[in-house]
Amino acid sequence: MRPWLPLLPLLVACHAPARTLPAELSRMVGRDVWVYGGGPLRCVRGNGTIEYAVPLSTPVRVTQVEQTGPRLVEIGVDGHRPAQSVPQAIILTLAPRGPVRWVSSSVGSGPVARWWQGLEVKSCTTIRVAFTDLTHLNRTLSFTPPPASVQRLIGHPRDSSVGLSATQLLWLRGAPDEPLTDVDTLLRAPTWTVIGAPGRGDQVTTFRSGRVIQETLPRMGP
Structure with missing residues (x-):
């Protein structure tokens, strides 16, 4: 027996194709999405972040879809x-197809937060965003434009x-913190809550x- 033959299974395994994405994820590549509430979308670059608001009329192209192992997701x-x-997250690489508006930026002296690691880009012409699952993704992005x-x-x-x-309200402001459900259930919920800063109350x-009858806002004082 030739000495390299026992290594053949290992060589084949090393060159085996990567595990394919589920069909519902692979179909997203090349499609346009619209961002509920205009985002903002956060670009992670170097040791800092930049937030951009995306106009509701601006489509965003999905250029890449990845499925990761265990990680933290914001x-x-x-x-x-x-x-x-x-245990498994979805990462989309998004490319806005029109102008976006700068909202805020921050730069740290050390590495970025753990939930942003792996989302870094060289240029903010594309933005990488992580989602816990399809429900989280569909609460953030729509595959159809805003209705009339x-x-x-x-x-x-x-x-x-x-x-x-x-x-x-979902289109104009984006999804709330609670209830943390799919979009169909969210649209039927009797209340939405955006968690406020400690001591200031929630929105x-x-x-x-199906229509807003009352809204309670957080206190603005210290």
Whole structure:
């Protein structure tokens, strides 16, 4: 027997193709999505981050889809909900197809937070975003553009959300922290909550028959 033959199975294993993505993920590549609430989407670059708001009318192209092993994933609206540890995460690489608006940026002296590691890009022309699962992804991104009932509201700020439908509010503000459900269940929920800073209370929106009837805002003082 030739001496290299026992190594043949190992060589074949090393060159075996990577595990393929599930069909529902692989079909996303090349598609356009729209960002509920305009995001913001966070670009991780070097040891800092930059947040960009994406206009509701601007599509974002999915250029790459990955499925990872265990990692921390940032969830929640304003950072008042801790990152979640998941056995398997989804990472999308997104390329906005129109102008985006700078919202904020931060730079640290050390490495970025653990839940942002692996999301770094060389240029913020693309942004990598991690999701815990498909439910989390679909609460953040829509594979269809805003409906006409939402497009009529773009560029016309409102002093109050009272009277808006749950669908309109989802598009204009994005998904709340609670309930942490799929979109269909969220749109039927009687209340939405955005967790506020400690001691200031939460933002609670109450619905009746699918429309906002009341909203309680956090206290603004110290």
